Amino acid sequence: MQRGLFISFEGGEGAGKSTQIRRLAEGLRARGFDVVVTREPGGSPGAEAVRHVLLSGAAEPFGSKMEAVLFAAARSDHVEQVIRPAVERGAVVLSDRFLDSSRVYQGVTGGIDGGFMQALERVAINGMMSDLTLILDLDPAEGLRRAAERRGDETADRFEKETLAIHERRREAFLDIAHLEPERCVVVDAARSEEEVAGRIAAAVDALIEGRQEKEAAE
Known part of the structure; x- marks a missing residue:
């Protein structure tokens, strides 16, 4: 492929x-693709520096808007330092979370105005939207059980x-996004x-790759 692909993975905890x-x-690597695996918050040196502040809860006392701004700043660095260069060289980028998590976590359950979130989003991604978003849907109670099992004695993050009720709202919000944007x-x-x-x-993913290759062959 001349231009690479950007695939984001979304969903609740666990x-x-x-x-x-x-x-x-x-x-994908076994098939010869150049693959970049990354994550949010984080993925680039600048964004990783912000990751600890966010997941530790250090920014929580300042409110959801401050968290949303920090996520947006981290995302902008991530996009420009990692995602865009990789896609432009023809790689497949796989990101553990992207902007849909902000829409759900800060927008829906954080109670932030949609216009404010959209403005942050435009600046943060600067046109770099995922080609495909895979939403892994799971009952939140089971997801939290899995997450607790995974972290063992470590403290739960921010x-x-x-509460379970908040995680249930997030599940519904992810499904709402999928309903509104079925093409992605x-x-x-x-x-x-x-x-x-x-x-x-x-x-x-195969359907996405085949569609891209057919499009490029026709051009």
Whole structure:
């Protein structure tokens, strides 16, 4: 492919995003693709510096708007330092979370005005929208159980520690985004086995790659 692809993974806590990104990356590399795996908040040196502030809860006392601004600043650095250069050289970028998480976590459950979030979004991504967003959908109670099992004795982060009701609202918000943007978003049932989830993801990514290759061949 002349231009690469940008694929984001979204969903609630414990939905298995990291596992599925690893599996997809391995499969694509085996087929000869240049793959970049990254994450948010973080992914670039500047954004990683902000990650600890956000996930530790240090910014929480300043309110959701401050958190949203910090996420946007981290995202801008991530886009310009990592995502855009990789896509322009023809790589496939797989990101564990992107702007939809801000729409859900700060916008919906943070109670921030949509116009404010849209303005931040425009500046942060500067036209770099994901070609495909895979939303791993899982019952929040099960997701939190998995997250607790994964972290063991470590302390829950800023967002994992919130109430089940808030996590349920986030699940609904992700599904609302998928409903409104079906051309970009694919919902994957994350309650199924790891193999089944990986198969559904692989099918969606293959369809994206084939569509891109057909388009480039026709040009």
